Amino acid sequence: MMLLVCAVASLMSGASAQFDADVLILGAGYAGLSAASVLAKHNISFIIIEGNWRIGGRAWSVMFGGKMVEVGSMGLHGPEASINNTVSNYNITGKYVDYESVVVKSHQGQALDTQAEAAWTKLQNAQKIVKNLYREIKEGKIADMSMRVALENGQWFPRTPLEDVIEIYDYDFEFSKVPALMSTRGFQSVSDIQDKMFLSTDQRGLQDVMERFASSFMNTSGPQIKLFESVDSINHTDTSVSVSTTGGTTFMGKYAIVTFSMGVLKSNNDMFNPPLPAWKLDTIYKTNMNAYTQIYVKFASTVTNFWGSEQYILHAHPRRGYYPIIINLEAMGFFPTGTNILLFVVTGEEARRVDRERNATVKAEVTAVLKGMYGQETPEPERVFVAGWTGNPYTLGSFTSRQVGDDGNPRFMEALKSRVGRVYFAGEAYDDVMDGFLEGASRSGKHTGVKLWECMMDNKCPQFNPSPPTPPPSPTTCEAPLLSLPLATLLACMMAVFLK
Numbered sequence: 001m002m003l004l005v006c007a008v009a010s011l012m013s014g015a016s017a018q019f020d021a022d023v024l025i026l027g028a029g030y031a032g033l034s035a036a037s038v039l040a041k042h043n044i045s046f047i048i049i050e051g052n053w054r055i056g057g058r059a060w061s062v063m064f065g066g067k068m069v070e071v072g073s074m075g076l077h078g079p080e081a082s083i084n085n086t087v088s089n090y091n092i093t094g095k096y097v098d099y100e101s102v103v104v105k106s107h108q109g110q111a112l113d114t115q116a117e118a119a120w121t122k123l124q125n126a127q128k129i130v131k132n133l134y135r136e137i138k139e140g141k142i143a144d145m146s147m148r149v150a151l152e153n154g155q156w157f158p159r160t161p162l163e164d165v166i167e168i169y170d171y172d173f174e175f176s177k178v179p180a181l182m183s184t185r186g187f188q189s190v191s192d193i194q195d196k197m198f199l200s201t202d203q204r205g206l207q208d209v210m211e212r213f214a215s216s217f218m219n220t221s222g223p224q225i226k227l228f229e230s231v232d233s234i235n236h237t238d239t240s241v242s243v244s245t246t247g248g249t250t251f252m253g254k255y256a257i258v259t260f261s262m263g264v265l266k267s268n269n270d271m272f273n274p275p276l277p278a279w280k281l282d283t284i285y286k287t288n289m290n291a292y293t294q295i296y297v298k299f300a301s302t303v304t305n306f307w308g309s310e311q312y313i314l315h316a317h318p319r320r321g322y323y324p325i326i327i328n329l330e331a332m333g334f335f336p337t338g339t340n341i342l343l344f345v346v347t348g349e350e351a352r353r354v355d356r357e358r359n360a361t362v363k364a365e366v367t368a369v370l371k372g373m374y375g376q377e378t379p380e381p382e383r384v385f386v387a388g389w390t391g392n393p394y395t396l397g398s399f400t401s402r403q404v405g406d407d408g409n410p411r412f413m414e415a416l417k418s419r420v421g422r423v424y425f426a427g428e429a430y431d432d433v434m435d436g437f438l439e440g441a442s443r444s445g446k447h448t449g450v451k452l453w454e455c456m457m458d459n460k461c462p463q464f465n466p467s468p469p470t471p472p473p474s475p476t477t478c479e480a481p482l483l484s485l486p487l488a489t490l491l492a493c494m495m496a497v498f499l500k
């Protein structure tokens with residue numbers, strides 16, 4: 001009898017479903033964890049569903065050559081105060097990089113530092129023009145343009161391998177795409193906020209920072225986190241969201257927050273049922289997922305430093321983007337001398353190519369590059385480790401950055417960030433200013449957590465409206481009520497009456 005009463009009461013309230021939690025958070029990267037921290041603060045129940053065996057997402061640390069190295073994010077970007085805050089909260093060992101600590105070498109070993117000075121000056125002059133153009137773009141006076149067009153306005157036309165690699169250092173290295181695809185508005189708005197990077201050499205790894213952050217508000221080995229659960233369908237109705245995984249488990253929640261990368265969303269958007277509306281899909285397709293590959297190179301302990309003491313080594317090669325940047329992880333303040341680890345970074349199409357190559361091929365290419373730069377007697381590395389993300393099914397790329405065409409205007413961003421029914425979104429790609437970075441993931445996760453909380457508490461649940469009502473055209477005839485007329489028309493009407 002009691003059961004019958006409960007069933008009737010439940011039917012009357014419309015709550016026929018059994019919820020596993022109020023909110024299902026899909027993905028345990030920094031955005032998912034940050035959203036969870038907000039819900040935890042407000043005592044809203046959640047379950048985090050993660051396909052991988054670990055939390056942290058694109059913050060992932062592994063042992064290589066006797067050191068803990070970063071497979072994904074290796075540092076903190078953002079406003080200096082925010083970086084310092086994270087560094088001191090988590091007691092992270094590391095150092096701010098010095099982008100001025102750089103040498104340039106040709107692929108045949110020629111030191112190009114003197115010629116590089118002239119090229120930097122030329123580029124810096126162009127960058128002054130780019131900043132002026134950006135100001136006009138921001139003020140709405142002119143449309144966004146590619147960084148290539150903006151730089152050409154400043155008379156920057158790279159014609160030599162040296163100029164190419166200098167351009168890569170300032171642009172591709174940061175936004176992971178060529179200037180022709182880069183939005184000037186997007187690039188400059190990020191550089192306005194941050195031009196500093198704190199490189200972590202912490203031997204617990206940045207992944208451990210994620211774990212410590214999660215432990216501050218939840219039990220990371222408790223029932224609130226489900227690892228090894230790869231989501232393959234998200235079914236949403238007016239009253240619930242049910243999420244199924246490839247292992248056959250189904251979770252039921254009142255809401256969901258999806259934090260999958262843009263790469264995953266682009267390739268698997270058929271996981272949503274009903275499908276995402278066109279206005280949402282449009283923003284997802286326009287948000288470009290980049291390729292950025294880190295190649296760790298370890299030399300035997302018998303090898304003595306042949307690469308020098310500067311933090312960055314640029315490799316000027318006739319093929320633009322061919323292993324252009326080497327980070328000297330033994331530069332002062334990073335790893336101790338004798339660690340013998342260099343880090344190569346490749347971006348864009350070259351990164352996609354390298355990700356697909358076999359380890360042995362990459363090792364042979366890196367060895368040839370080093371022999372070209374430092375002489376044929378240069379020792380072969382003992383091991384290389386390619387940290388490629390384009391083939392990783394849980395990311396399908398490295399991080400996003402604004403591309404020209406997705407001009408980051410407020411309406412675009414509103415649609416990108418908007419919920420679709422009971423499904424909310426968060427991740428590095430959704431932040432207006434720090435998209436692409438850990439800081440952006442955290443900001444976006446917290447923002448979405450607060451939005452969902454406001455929806456649950458106060459029923460404030462705004463959703464993007466693809467066709468907002470157009471304001472009625474302003475009346476133009478003198479028959480209209482006088483107070484509804486624009487000032488110029490009103491004056492003209494009064495003048496006409498006066499002249500009659």
Ligand SMILES: Cc1cc2nc3c(=O)[nH]c(=O)nc-3n(C[C@H](O)[C@H](O)[C@H](O)COP(=O)(O)OP(=O)(O)OC[C@H]3O[C@@H](n4cnc5c(N)ncnc54)[C@H](O)[C@@H]3O)c2cc1C
Nearest residue numbers: 027029030031051057058073075231394427428437438441
């Ligand atoms: C090589 C590289 C270098 C970087 N360098 C820096 C840097 O120096 N500084 C910086 O600030 N940022 C850097 N970043 C960017 C930074 O790491 C990301 O912006 C940030 O980690 C993204 O967090 P997120 O929570 O938005 O996404 P993610 O970390 O990708 O989290 C999403 C989670 O969803 C999970 N998931 C995906 N699909 C499914 C599925 N179907 N089912 C279940 N789970 C799924 C994933 O496994 C992942 O855990 C770098 C990134 C890369 C790849």
